[in-house]
Amino acid sequence: MTLISFVVPAFRVQGYLRECLDSILDQPVADIEVIGVDDCSPDDSGEILAEYAARDRRMHAVRLTENVGLGPARNVGLDRAVGEYVWFVDGDDWLAPECLVEVAERLRATRPDVLLVDHVRTHWNNAVTRSAMAEVFPEPPGEGTFRLRDRPETLRVLHTAWNRVVRRQFLGDLGLRFAPGWYEDVSFSYPVLMAAERIGVLDRVCVNYRQRRSGAITRTRGDRHFEVFHQWHRVFRLMDSWGSVVDDLRPAVFERMIWHYLTVLGNGQRIAPELRPAFFAQITADYARWLPPGGYPAPGGAEGLKHRLVAAGRWRTFSALRTVYLARDTARRTARTTRRRVAPRARRAARLARDTLLREYYRAELRRPVDPTLAVYAAYWYRGYADNPAAVHEAARRLAPQVRGVWIVRRDRVHTMPEGVEYVVAGTPAYYRALARARWLVNNVNFPDYVRKRPGSVHVQTHHGTPVKVMGLDQQRYPIGAVGMDFAGLLRRVDRWDFSISANSFSTQMWERAYPAEYTTLEVGYPRNDRLVNATAEEVLRLRAEFGLGLGERVVLYAPTHREHLPGYRPPFDPGRLLDVLGPAGRLLMRSHYFHDRERRARRPVDRVRDVSGHPRVEDLYLVADVLVTDYSSAMFDYAVLDRPIVVYAPDWEAYRLARGVYFDLLAEPPGAVATSFADLLDLFRAGGVDSAEATRARQRFRARFCALEDGHAAERVVRRVFLGEQPQPRCR
Numbered sequence: 001m002t003l004i005s006f007v008v009p010a011f012r013v014q015g016y017l018r019e020c021l022d023s024i025l026d027q028p029v030a031d032i033e034v035i036g037v038d039d040c041s042p043d044d045s046g047e048i049l050a051e052y053a054a055r056d057r058r059m060h061a062v063r064l065t066e067n068v069g070l071g072p073a074r075n076v077g078l079d080r081a082v083g084e085y086v087w088f089v090d091g092d093d094w095l096a097p098e099c100l101v102e103v104a105e106r107l108r109a110t111r112p113d114v115l116l117v118d119h120v121r122t123h124w125n126n127a128v129t130r131s132a133m134a135e136v137f138p139e140p141p142g143e144g145t146f147r148l149r150d151r152p153e154t155l156r157v158l159h160t161a162w163n164r165v166v167r168r169q170f171l172g173d174l175g176l177r178f179a180p181g182w183y184e185d186v187s188f189s190y191p192v193l194m195a196a197e198r199i200g201v202l203d204r205v206c207v208n209y210r211q212r213r214s215g216a217i218t219r220t221r222g223d224r225h226f227e228v229f230h231q232w233h234r235v236f237r238l239m240d241s242w243g244s245v246v247d248d249l250r251p252a253v254f255e256r257m258i259w260h261y262l263t264v265l266g267n268g269q270r271i272a273p274e275l276r277p278a279f280f281a282q283i284t285a286d287y288a289r290w291l292p293p294g295g296y297p298a299p300g301g302a303e304g305l306k307h308r309l310v311a312a313g314r315w316r317t318f319s320a321l322r323t324v325y326l327a328r329d330t331a332r333r334t335a336r337t338t339r340r341r342v343a344p345r346a347r348r349a350a351r352l353a354r355d356t357l358l359r360e361y362y363r364a365e366l367r368r369p370v371d372p373t374l375a376v377y378a379a380y381w382y383r384g385y386a387d388n389p390a391a392v393h394e395a396a397r398r399l400a401p402q403v404r405g406v407w408i409v410r411r412d413r414v415h416t417m418p419e420g421v422e423y424v425v426a427g428t429p430a431y432y433r434a435l436a437r438a439r440w441l442v443n444n445v446n447f448p449d450y451v452r453k454r455p456g457s458v459h460v461q462t463h464h465g466t467p468v469k470v471m472g473l474d475q476q477r478y479p480i481g482a483v484g485m486d487f488a489g490l491l492r493r494v495d496r497w498d499f500s501i502s503a504n505s506f507s508t509q510m511w512e513r514a515y516p517a518e519y520t521t522l523e524v525g526y527p528r529n530d531r532l533v534n535a536t537a538e539e540v541l542r543l544r545a546e547f548g549l550g551l552g553e554r555v556v557l558y559a560p561t562h563r564e565h566l567p568g569y570r571p572p573f574d575p576g577r578l579l580d581v582l583g584p585a586g587r588l589l590m591r592s593h594y595f596h597d598r599e600r601r602a603r604r605p606v607d608r609v610r611d612v613s614g615h616p617r618v619e620d621l622y623l624v625a626d627v628l629v630t631d632y633s634s635a636m637f638d639y640a641v642l643d644r645p646i647v648v649y650a651p652d653w654e655a656y657r658l659a660r661g662v663y664f665d666l667l668a669e670p671p672g673a674v675a676t677s678f679a680d681l682l683d684l685f686r687a688g689g690v691d692s693a694e695a696t697r698a699r700q701r702f703r704a705r706f707c708a709l710e711d712g713h714a715a716e717r718v719v720r721r722v723f724l725g726e727q728p729q730p731r732c733r
Helices: 017-025 045-055 070-080 099-110 152-156 168-174 186-195 223-266 273-290 301-312 315-349 353-366 387-399 411-416 429-437 472-477 487-494 505-514 527-534 537-546 575-582 618-624 635-642 653-659 678-687 693-706 714-722
Strands: 004-010 032-038 059-063 085-088 114-123 128-130 164-167 199-211 371-378 404-409 423-425 438-443 458-461 499-502 520-523 554-559 586-590 609-611 627-630 646-649 673-675
Touching: 004 017, 004 045, 004 070, 004 099, 017 032, 017 045, 032 045, 032 070, 045 059, 059 070, 070 085, 085 168, 099 114, 099 199, 152 186, 152 223, 164 168, 164 186, 168 186, 186 223, 223 273, 223 301, 273 301, 273 315, 301 315, 353 429, 371 387, 371 429, 387 404, 387 438, 387 527, 387 714, 404 411, 404 429, 411 423, 423 429, 429 438, 458 714, 472 487, 472 505, 499 505, 499 714, 505 520, 520 714, 527 618, 527 635, 527 714, 537 618, 554 575, 554 618, 575 586, 575 678, 618 635, 627 635, 635 646, 635 693, 646 678, 673 678, 673 693
Parallel strands: 004 032, 004 085, 032 059, 114 199, 371 404, 371 438, 404 423, 438 458, 458 499, 499 520, 554 586, 554 627, 586 609, 627 646, 646 673
Antiparallel strands: 085 164, 114 128, 114 164
């Protein structure tokens, strides 16, 4: 018999769902099942559930035809569960490694109705805070079981569904299900404890409770927070139906209700100021309605004062008291911040006078109106006209000619700008003026920290590749590759984004994790790849002629990526030996990462080898190449659009994924043949493995996953949405 049925509802959790499912399915316990419930999610959560179900027989995917909410979605999973126990896990949380071994052992040994497990809150900045379990049980309860009336302090364990494993037959006999609406955990978790004859506690952190920076209801303002009252009313009505058998528990449950109400009211991110009086009035009404005849264990100190003000209905006094406490806390935070900023202010005061004057000029320009026709473009920290921003600019010139496009470029890269493209040089007055007054700001990286997000301006982050390596906040887990990163500063920059361009569903999922904010994702394909889709045979022949490449020559493009954690590392690569294997018709193009543009030295000339690192348009190189050899570069995703052979040359794969971190196993899901040493690379070309049937099948799977949106019109879709305001047709999932 299946021991545990996991029920995982999914709604807008595509960026986190894989981590959740992997954390369950990778546990060293066999007798489990996972029921994933797609609550009509508008993102790719349903597709992820279906993907896992197709490859793991323990996984079952259920797709709902309409959005029903978290509670009813859990009920759908519960109805399909066959396990002796059921564990409801939210799709954006994840289990601790190997915790299930101890959970399973405890369930088999004691057969509890409910087993409570510990958790930690895992914050977006990688900080971890412990739960209150140690405060609730200063002395761990041990392996035995108990009833709630024997240990009433158990009510102070966080009232969620995911920190308790519940016997399924017990739930069925009780007839308890989740109610619709927000705060659905309340009317499930408390009744479960009150009705259980056998409660167990496992003093082991099992759940990582993700504290999302955006998208969580705890950070959403609105009147739906009033639904907390309905859930508590359900608890007390259920107690009324049970009669006197739970009368001794009423005081403790009542105290929890008032504590919860005050917690919701005190969270400024939930209850807007204009709604607080009405919320307080409802607390007072519930206090009078449900107060136990013999009273309840009210807290002391400031919390006790709040309870007394609630009982008396004294909103004005309560509000004034809250203002005093907030002012005190703000003063304390300000004092700490001031102490931390003394040193940075001293350093800022030493900046050159010219920079100070230019920043003042920028601030003055910010007071002038936004230019409704101006779009500013940039790419790769002002390295020139390139990548997605260039493709969007070209489409905008065609589709939105009323928009004036101006590029930002470094002084040493001015010579690379195409004729007829307007530009300003970074650091000049014209640069600051354009930044201050532009309506649209389009970049494939972030603009500098001093750039302000003006009301009425639109920031478009195009990114510059589908990620193999972890990015953004996910780099916090790999500190070797994140030395010197300011994650708080990164999030301030991300908060400027209005649109995030995504090439595929995989990128969308990873960006939501790496860069959590309130931007709109445009999952439209990559604008820079339009040229690859639309290129004609005549254009390819012309480009090959410009590079001096003959019709019968086999051209290999070698494009390794940069290792931030190993700046001096270069993969072993001998151009001469590769050319020997390629034969007389072989030609080799070598391109280093753009981070090395200021440190390039002239390579020793080698016959049939050309250094193309300085070529401004990488798409030209893709079009002339017959084979791409790369490691962890996003070049593979772009080149795959052409459906030509790709070789992953990854001699440092194990070290790279451990130190830098990766989003998927590239060697298990490659875009073609794989070599982990230079000798292997030579053998692949020597034996024809580069374009073997196996390599071709791998490339087709890779293209289906990452290139499905590349139809040659991605830039057009961006322009129509961003510059022309056209709304896309809703996707049918």
